[in-house]
Each structure stands twice: as C-alpha cells, then as structure tokens.
Amino acid sequence: MSSPSTTVTRVCFNSICNNVLSPPRRGWRRRTGEFADLCDRCASAYEEGKFCETFHLSASGWRCCESCAKQIHCGCIVSFHLFVLLDGGGIECITCTRKSFILTPNPAWPPPSLFLPAQPERNKDHSAKNWSHLAGSGPVPWRQAPNLFSSIVQPELQQRVPVEASNKHHTNLVLDNKKLSDFSGRFLNGALKLRSAESLEKGKAGMDELEQSNHCINQKGNFSKNDESMLKYGLAMPSVSPYEVNDLTKLSKTHLPLSTPPELEFGGNCVFDPSNEAQLRNGMGRGDNRPKGQLLSRYSPRLTAPELQHISADPNYVITPLFEKMLSASDAGRIGRLVLPKKCAEAYFPPISHPEGLPLKVQDLQGKEWVFQFRFWPNNSSRMYVLEGVTPCIQAMQLQAGDIVTFSRLGREGKLIMGFRKASNAPNKGNETDNAINGDAKKCKAGEIVSMVNADLVNPASPGSKNDKSEQAGDKSSSRIRRKKNALGPKIKRKKTGDGDLIELKLTWEDAQALIRPPTNHIPSMVIIQGIEFEEYEVEPVIGRPTFFVKNGISENVQWAQCDECFKWRKIPIDALLPSRWTCSENLWYPQRSLCSAPQELETKHLEELLSRNINAASKKMKGAKQDPNGIQVVDGLDRLPNLAILEEGEMMVPATTTQETTKHPRHKVGCTCIVCSQPPSGGPRHKQNCECTVCQTVKRRFQTFMLRREKNKSDTEVETDTRTDQQQSIDEDINDKSGDKVATEEEEIGKMICHISPLKGQIDLNSQPDKDEELSPGSEFGNSRKTIEDGFGFDPNMKVNDNNNSRNRNMNREKMGSVEEAVGNETTNRRMSFGTFPENASSATSTPQ
DNA sequence: GTCTTGCATGGGT
DNA sequence: AACCCATGCAAGA
Numbered sequence: 001m002s003s004p005s006t007t008v009t010r011v012c013f014n015s016i017c018n019n020v021l022s023p024p025r026r027g028w029r030r031r032t033g034e035f036a037d038l039c040d041r042c043a044s045a046y047e048e049g050k051f052c053e054t055f056h057l058s059a060s061g062w063r064c065c066e067s068c069a070k071q072i073h074c075g076c077i078v079s080f081h082l083f084v085l086l087d088g089g090g091i092e093c094i095t096c097t098r099k100s101f102i103l104t105p106n107p108a109w110p111p112p113s114l115f116l117p118a119q120p121e122r123n124k125d126h127s128a129k130n131w132s133h134l135a136g137s138g139p140v141p142w143r144q145a146p147n148l149f150s151s152i153v154q155p156e157l158q159q160r161v162p163v164e165a166s167n168k169h170h171t172n173l174v175l176d177n178k179k180l181s182d183f184s185g186r187f188l189n190g191a192l193k194l195r196s197a198e199s200l201e202k203g204k205a206g207m208d209e210l211e212q213s214n215h216c217i218n219q220k221g222n223f224s225k226n227d228e229s230m231l232k233y234g235l236a237m238p239s240v241s242p243y244e245v246n247d248l249t250k251l252s253k254t255h256l257p258l259s260t261p262p263e264l265e266f267g268g269n270c271v272f273d274p275s276n277e278a279q280l281r282n283g284m285g286r287g288d289n290r291p292k293g294q295l296l297s298r299y300s301p302r303l304t305a306p307e308l309q310h311i312s313a314d315p316n317y318v319i320t321p322l323f324e325k326m327l328s329a330s331d332a333g334r335i336g337r338l339v340l341p342k343k344c345a346e347a348y349f350p351p352i353s354h355p356e357g358l359p360l361k362v363q364d365l366q367g368k369e370w371v372f373q374f375r376f377w378p379n380n381s382s383r384m385y386v387l388e389g390v391t392p393c394i395q396a397m398q399l400q401a402g403d404i405v406t407f408s409r410l411g412r413e414g415k416l417i418m419g420f421r422k423a424s425n426a427p428n429k430g431n432e433t434d435n436a437i438n439g440d441a442k443k444c445k446a447g448e449i450v451s452m453v454n455a456d457l458v459n460p461a462s463p464g465s466k467n468d469k470s471e472q473a474g475d476k477s478s479s480r481i482r483r484k485k486n487a488l489g490p491k492i493k494r495k496k497t498g499d500g501d502l503i504e505l506k507l508t509w510e511d512a513q514a515l516i517r518p519p520t521n522h523i524p525s526m527v528i529i530q531g532i533e534f535e536e537y538e539v540e541p542v543i544g545r546p547t548f549f550v551k552n553g554i555s556e557n558v559q560w561a562q563c564d565e566c567f568k569w570r571k572i573p574i575d576a577l578l579p580s581r582w583t584c585s586e587n588l589w590y591p592q593r594s595l596c597s598a599p600q601e602l603e604t605k606h607l608e609e610l611l612s613r614n615i616n617a618a619s620k621k622m623k624g625a626k627q628d629p630n631g632i633q634v635v636d637g638l639d640r641l642p643n644l645a646i647l648e649e650g651e652m653m654v655p656a657t658t659t660q661e662t663t664k665h666p667r668h669k670v671g672c673t674c675i676v677c678s679q680p681p682s683g684g685p686r687h688k689q690n691c692e693c694t695v696c697q698t699v700k701r702r703f704q705t706f707m708l709r710r711e712k713n714k715s716d717t718e719v720e721t722d723t724r725t726d727q728q729q730s731i732d733e734d735i736n737d738k739s740g741d742k743v744a745t746e747e748e749e750i751g752k753m754i755c756h757i758s759p760l761k762g763q764i765d766l767n768s769q770p771d772k773d774e775e776l777s778p779g780s781e782f783g784n785s786r787k788t789i790e791d792g793f794g795f796d797p798n799m800k801v802n803d804n805n806n807s808r809n810r811n812m813n814r815e816k817m818g819s820v821e822e823a824v825g826n827e828t829t830n831r832r833m834s835f836g837t838f839p840e841n842a843s844s845a846t847s848t849p850q
Numbered sequence: 851g852t853c854t855t856g857c858a859t860g861g862g863t
Numbered sequence: 864a865a866c867c868c869a870t871g872c873a874a875g876a
Contacts, residue, residue, distance in 0.1 A: 335853095355856085
C-alpha cells in the first residue's frame with residue numbers, strides 16, 4: 001500500500017496544459033519511442049489536427065504553404081508531417097502536395113511514423129466521405145479506409161514507401177534484398193524522385209493510359225482467351241503477399257507488419273496513391289485499431305510476382321488495392337449479384353443508407369466502364385452488400401466461380417477499378433511458397449487443383465452459355481471445398497482401395513472418387529476420417545480413367561479399358577489404374593495387345609454381351625451417349641454422373657469415359673421412361689408416403705436393395721463397424737431396428753428412414769434434394785452415412801423434365817461430384833476415399849499409378 | 851414458364 | 864455466440 005507521498009501525479013505532456021491525466025491518452029511519439037501522454041483536451045486537439053493551432057499559435061516556426069498559404073507550424077514535432085519541404089525552398093502543405101505529387105518524406109526528418117502514433121481514431125474517417133453517385137465519375141474522394149487487414153498497428157511499420165518510377169525504365173521488381181535495402185535507403189534519404197501524377201489528371205481515365213503503355217495489356221477489345229496475361233492477371237494490384245515474394249518477406253517479416261495491409265505489402269516499384277500516402281504521413285494510415293472491423297485475410301489483395309511485374313511495367317498510374325474476392329458460384333452465376341464482403345463494402349465503397357443503394361461506376365482493365373448497383377439487403381440485424389448487374393462484366397472477363405475479382409482504386413480520383421485473376425493463377429493464400437509464381441501447378445494446393453479440375457472437367461461449358469446454371473452447380477464444389485475444408489485435414493488423401501473392392505462399387509460419390517487416381521510413385525499414409533479410410537498424399541492426385549470391371553466367370557475379375565486412339569477394348573488387370581488418357585501402347589500387362597493394330601481380344605458383340613449387364617440399362621437411356629467404333633456405348637465425360645443417376649442400382653458398372661465434350665444430360669423425349677423423366681415438374685405435388693408412382697417405387701426398391709446390401713455387408717465385415725463412427729452406427733442400428741419392425745409397412749420404414757434426412761416427418765420426402773441433405777453437418781445423425789444412403793436413391797426424384805430442369809438435374813448430380821471433391825480435396829489436401837470399407841457388391845472403380 | 855428480386859436460412863468463421 | 868455470407872426460395876414481374 002503506497003502512501004500518498006509516493007503517489008506520482010501524472011500531468012499532460014503538453015507543457016502549456018499540465019492537466020492531470022485521467023486517464024492519459026496517447027499523443028505523438030517521442031524520440032525516445034514513448035508516446036506523449038495527453039489529457040483529454042490536448043489529445044482531442046491533437047487528433048483533430050488542431051494541436052498547434054491551439055497551443056503553439058504564438059510560437060515561432062509558422063510558415064505558409066507556398067500553394068495555398070495555409071499556415072503550418074513547421075518547427076513542431078506535432079505538425080511536421082503536415083508539410084513537405086520544397087526543393088526551391090519553402091514548404092507546401094500536405095494537401096497541396098497531394099494534388100500534384102506522390103509524396104516523399106521530408107528528407108530533413110526521420111520517417112514520420114517514428115514519431116507518429118497510430119492513427120487517431122477520430123482522424124481516420126474524416127477524409128472525404130462525399131462520394132458521388134457514380135464513383136469514378138469525377139473527383140471522388142475516397143473514404144479513409146480503415147486498416148481492415150491488420151489488427152496490430154505498428155506505427156513505425158506503417159511508413160508508406162513511395163517508389164521511384166520512370167517512364168523510361170521499367171525496372172524490375174524489387175524482389176531481392178539488395179534492391180530492397182537500397183530502396184529503403186533511398187526512402188530514408190529522401191532521394192526518391194517525385195513522380196508526377198499528371199497522367200492521372202488527364203482527361204482520359206488512367207486506365208486508358210494504362211492501355212497505351214502497360215506491357216501487360218497487349219490487346220484491346222474484348223478479353224480474349226488468347227491473352228493469357230489478361231486472363232490471368234486481369235488487374236494487377238500493386239500489392240504482393242508476403243508469401244509470394246519470399247525474398248521480400250525477409251523484409252516483410254521484420255519491417256512490415258505481419259498482417260500487412262495491402263498498401264504495406266507493396267514491394268516492387270509500384271506507385272501509391274498519394275492520398276494514401278498523405279494519410280499515412282498524417283499518421284492517418286489505414287491503421288485501425290478496431291479488431292472488430294478487421295477484414296478476413298482472404299479479402300486482402302494479393303499478387304503473385306508476375307502480377308506485380310505486370311503492374312510494375314507501367315508506373316505511370318497509381319493503383320491502390322482495396323480488396324479481392326473469390327467468386328462463389330452465386331457470384332459468377334447468372335443472377336448477376338456479387339456478394340461483397342461486408343467490411344470491404346463498408347470500408348471502400350460509398351456509404352449507403354438505403355437498400356436501393358447507389359449505382360457504382362467501375363472500370364475494368366480495358367478501360368471499359370461498368371455501372372453496378374451497389375446495394376445491400378437487410379440480413380438479420382446486419383446488412384449484406386451486393387453488387388448487382390455484374391454478369392456482363394463477369395462474362396466479359398470470362399470469370400467463373402473460383403476466380404478472383406479485385407477491387408482497386410486508381411489515382412486520387414479514386415476511380416474504382418475491377419480486375420481479376422483466374423483461379424488457375426490465383427496465388428496461394430497462406431502458403432509460404434508461391435506456386436503460381438513458379439508456374440508449377442503441381443505445387444498448388446489441392447483445393448486449387450480440384451477447383452481447376454472441377455472447372456475443367458465438370459464445367460467445360462463457357463460462361464454465359466445456357467449452361468451457366470450447371471456451371472454454378474459445378475463450381476459450387478469449389479466453394480464447398482473451401483467451406484468444408486476442415487473435415488479431412490491438410491494432406492492429400494485417397495480413399496484406400498483394396499483389390500477386392502474394385503469390382504463393385506457404388507456410383508456417384510464413390511464412383512466419382514474413383515476418378516481420382518493416387519499420385520504416381522507416392523506412398524500414402526492412411527487416415528480414418530469419420531469412419532472412412534483415406535489414403536493421404538502430399539501431392540495432388542491424378543484424374544484417372546474409368547473402366548469397366550467385369551466378373552469374368554467365377555474366378556477371374558477383369559477390367560476393360562478402351563484405347564483412346566483406336567477405341568478398341570483391352571483387358572487389363574483388375575488392379576490396374578489407368579491415367580485419364582490411355583492407349584494400347586500403354587498396355588504393359590498384355591504386350592500382345594499393346595499395339596492398336598492388334599485385334600480386340602473379344603469380338604465387340606461378345607464384349608458387349610459381357611458388359612451388357614452393366615451397360616444395357618444405361619445405354620437404353622443415354623440418348624446422348626457416343627457410339628464408339630466398336631459399337632459399345634460410351635458415355636461422354638462426366639455425363640455419366642447424371643446418367644448414372646438414372647441407372648438402376650445393382651445393375652450398373654462404371655462405363656468408361658473420356659473427360660471431354662459435353663456434360664449435358666441428354667434431352668429426354670416424350671415417352672422416356674427414365675427416372676428423371678418420371679419426375680413431376682417442379683412445383684408439382686409432393687410425393688406421399690404411400691405414393692406408388694414410378695419414382696417412388698424406384699426409390700423404394702433401391703432403398704430396399706440398399707438395406708439388404710447393408711445388412712449383408714454388416715454381417716460380412718465386422719471391420720467396417722470398427723471404423724465407423726458412433727453416429728454411423730447409430731444410424732445403422734436405427735435402420736435395422738426399423739427394418740425389423742413387423743408392424744410398419746415398408747413404406748413407413750422408408751419414410752422413417754427418410755425422416756433422418758427430410759424435414760418432412762413421417763413421409764418419404766421425394767421432394768428433398770440430396771444436395772440439401774448433403775449440407776447436413778458431418779457430425780449430424782445422417783452425415784456419415786448419407787452418401788451411402790444417397791446411393792440408394794441416387795438422385796433427386798423431383799428433378800424436372802424440361803431442358804432447364806435437366807440442367808438442374810445435372811447440377812445436382814454434379815454437386816454430388818462436387819461433394820466428392822469436397823471430400824477429396826480442399827485447399828490443402830487431396831484425398832481419395834478408400835474403397836476398402838465398402839460393401840463388396842457395392843460398385844466399381846479403378847486404380848493404379850499412371 | 852422464366853426471370854428478377856428480396857429475404858431467409860444455415861454452415862462456417 | 865455472434866456475425867458473415869453463400870445459397871435457397873418464394874413472391875412478383
């Protein structure tokens with residue numbers, strides 16, 4: 001207990017004031033590194049930029065701005081950041097300087113940030129808030145954006161780095177330490193040249209100039225697939241992730257905030273928006289001490305080195321990266337609504353008070369202006385910000401779900417610039433190595449690979465086509481990969497496949513799983529996740545080639561694969577895994593059949609008969625199936641997924657596919673009896689529990705079969721029960737209990753069973769969507785067993801019949817595929833589900849390192 | 851029947 | 864637990 005005599009009464013650091021601190025507020029940073037403790041009044045004056053006016057008015061050192069004659073107290077630490085020394089003598093206030101120059105620090109002064117506190121809260125938002133209705137349609141002062149990307153404000157680290165830039169010299173990126181240190185030194189010496197921003201003031205938009213001179217823009221007109229640079233680096237934003245420029249990160253780790261706001265990540269000879277510069281110099285950088293307003297790092301704009309290089313090619317404009325967002329399926333879909341991260345929208349877009357919002361003018365890399373409606377929806381007690389009308393722009397940029405759109409502002413006008421990066425070129429977030437830089441796709445994270453696979457294989461249709469919906473659905477998987485990435489852990493996994501399991505596996509989920517081949521020469525580790533055994537790989541799997549598995553008599557199980565060149569069918573070992581493309585020459589098992597000229601082992605007729613058990617049901621219903629030269633029905637690409645859904649369970653094997661061409665479900669004609677066409681149209685009456693329509697009967701039958709198999713499997717494989725989760729067992733028991741109920745009718749049992757997945761209690765929910773069910777949490781009652789059960793049904797019975805609804809049908813089945821990817825891959829993993837625990841008679845797939 | 855719009859839902863963070 | 868946001872969905876055009 002201290003006596004009163006030992007109590008130190010702290011007074012305001014302002015000697016003119018001497019008020020008692022209660023409590024002290026932080027003022028400017030002193031040379032000792034400590035902060036001046038101020039009383040409320042002085043701190044307020046300081047934060048409002050009126051400190052010198054208030055307390056130093058009679059002091060010496062006041063000078064006039066050479067441009068606007070504004071009085072600046074030059075001899076004071078409090079105000080030293082408010083002016084720059086002019087080369088010809090005199091001073092200019094920061095405001096005037098901003099009008100024509102990128103700022104450099106006063107050479108006479110140490111970096112202001114050494115002395116400046118974190119941005120006083122009150123100052124942070126006092127920059128211009130008067131957005132015009134159309135951002136970019138005139139001088140649009142940008143709101144002071146809080147630092148959404150960093151919660152830890154390190155004032156000394158907030159120095160902005162203006163960079164010398166020359167029109168003549170498109171200097172390389174400052175990606176090495178040498179340059180960085182040089183750069184740093186020049187910064188401190190104030191030796192950097194001022195760069196005229198006149199170009200920004202010209203009548204034409206900055207982007208027009210950009211068009212003229214930027215190396216990365218080598219083509220005008222619409223975005224073209226031929227223009228890789230355009231496609232991949234739609235708008236390079238002068239920011240680089242610390243992960244992506246490793247050399248630079250040596251600095252970033254020590255000199256830059258760990259959680260770096262975009263403008264602090266600039267590493268190359270990028271140029272900065274002067275307003276921001278001024279903001280920072282004013283101690284008004286985007287440091288924002290409100291963690292609540294912190295933006296998720298995934299929205300932090302990042303660049304790969306090539307992107308940075310692109311932007312650095314022409315330093316004659318100033319782009320400040322704001323944020324970026326990976327397009328979701330919804331964003332990239334035809335609805336044309338791009339959901340904006342709330343924090344970003346509120347920080348970087350004009351404030352809107354009405355849901356109707358404002359039209360927002362945005363310029364793309366081509367200089368083309370788009371007007372989006374920036375608006376919000378009330379959502380719970382919050383808001384959900386969207387940009388409406390983005391479809392044309394998205395399409396023009398040829399963007400798909402998974403691609404990244406970037407928002408930047410150009411020049412001090414704050415013209416809003418929208419760029420993009422294709423998913424295939426998206427930098428790895430949170431990955432220490434920038435695989436994109438190396439152009440080594442194999443090093444990309446699994447989720448990206450899967451995403452690409454998804455985009456390339458599942459959704460080959462071009463954006464903007466009528467297949468957009470299916471594309472959405474397909475791309476959905478990528479977002480789901482992201483959303484559900486945690487379940488399977490960070491490593492790449494492949495579900496363990498035992499030879500005995502190859503012969504019969506179920507379709508859809510497992511079937512699609514089978515498309516994923518284990519990586520070559522890679523020994524997996526085994527993990528069990530949610531009762532399912534996975535092979536886990538460090539590298540990405542290979543999308544393999546589906547084949548037919550045939551029980552050839554009693555003893556021999558064989559696999560049939562089709563040559564990609566001669567289309568002949570070749571017998572291969574049951575345990576052979578084929579790459580996605582396979583030809584006779586790769587038939588190492590049967591050299592006599594390793595030439596395309598070699599005759600087919602079996603006559604087509606015989607083979608067809610052999611395969612008929614598997615194919616017939618499908619071939620009758622696959623209107624769009626290809627006829628291969630030997631007369632065997634081959635389903636194109638992933639078409640087989642929707643098509644497989646219409647097959648009768650228990651009868652099917654996996655038809656071989658190639659992964660090209662259409663993903664369209666064949667158009668069903670009048671009289672088609674397939675299960676898809678049996679559906680009532682959307683909005684039709686729900687199926688009742690005792691409904692005896694074709695659909696319901698089929699579903700019931702399939703469910704019955706499923707149950708029988710499950711029973712059989714359960715008795716046969718005790719191991720399986722060991723690996724299943726308790727919840728799974730609970731489900732199984734539940735199922736068995738119900739199946740043993742003599743009183744309940746079959747339908748009721750099914751109905752009860754379905755109750756687990758349907759909100760409609762007491763009846764079969766034929767109207768339920770598997771995809772919705774799929775959304776059940778992994779730990780939910782049905783979560784683990786769902787896919788198996790789903791296979792019992794195999795499709796959404798309420799899929800529509802017409803073309804559009806076939807699209808929906810496709811989507812749903814693709815979403816099953818998506819769910820596979822979801823399970824197989826996420827941002828950092830590749831997994832392939834082990835088939836070892838599946839019932840022996842459950843269906844088929846292949847495997848072998850390619 | 852299709853598209854648009856606005857809100858609700860629910861998984862993820 | 865609260866919030867975010869991707870997506871579903873129904874009402875209206």
